[in-house]
Amino acid sequence: MTRSAIIVAHGQPSDPAPAEAEIAALATSVAAHLPGWDIRSATLAAPGALDRAVAGLTAPLIFPFFIADGWFIRTALPDRLAKAGVSDGTVLTPFGLLPQVKALAGDAAAAAAQRHGWSCAETVLVIAAHGSGRSPHPAQAAGATAEAIAATHGFAAIRIGFIEEPPHLADEAAHAGLRAICLPLFVARWGHTETDIPEALRKAEFSGVLLDPLGTLPEAPKLIAGAIAGSL
Structure with missing residues (x-):
């Protein structure tokens, strides 16, 4: 089974596309250090981005690209993962x-x-x-x-x-x-x-x-x- 991880950031609600592209580029850079892994990305601000990122994955690791473990990590992210059908993911320590x-x-x-x-x-x-x-x-x-x-x-x-x-x-x-x-x-x-x-x-x-x-x-x-x- 291919190991997988999703880098999740908050993004920019007023203009989601540039942030989505930036996090996607980051995921590509991270993947270069993890041969054999499926590294994906999503921002919470972009509609449907997280649902697309988790599609087809089993037990993905979720890497929060956040500085702190506040409301988004403790409440919003678990809720969004559950709504996306992820019940076997593991949320890692936030970046910061x-x-x-x-x-x-x-x-x-x-x-x-x-x-x-x-x-x-x-x-x-x-x-x-x-x-x-x-x-x-x-x-x-x-x-x-x-x-x-x-x-x-x-x-x-x-x-x-x-x-x-x-x-x-x-x-x-x-x-x-x-x-x-x-x-x-x-x-x-x-x-x-x-x-x-x-x-x-x-x-x-x-x-x-x-x-x-x-x-x-x-x-x-x-x-x-x-x-x-x-x-x-």
Whole structure:
């Protein structure tokens, strides 16, 4: 029996097609590290995408391409899988909660500082995170990432600024100084990373470096493949 996994992301309800294409491309990159596997993808925002992705699969692994394990992972995804007829799937740890992804976040920020000739000790790291006005899980995920980075990289300060709850990104990014890095704790370039984060940084008059979203870094496909294979 061919082993199978589905990478599931939230997507973009207002414009589902580009996000669907981006996650499909990610699945192709992940599959390159998993010969013999059937790697598929779907976003929850695209009508019918999950139903098409699970068609014909037996006991698929479900990899949530999310930063936290909030409502979408705990409630929406199991409900959608059940409605798609999946009773034998296994939902894995979300992308953002993997220890190796937390390590990637710290390494990416430290590498960015080094590229600019800054030591971590003189660099302020601002983590841009989603947050939630209703659930503690997104903030907890961001806090766990910040703690992991602090344990391995000696940044001058690590601040967390949220989009949907205080402390807000515009406040945390303000007065960060010239030697500052903003790391978006997001999986893709759609939605908040294209609008809210740049707007908050402009409001804060942030003069540091804005990195690509964590999930778009080139190391991500290999990490996802390792998480999928390592779950067996």
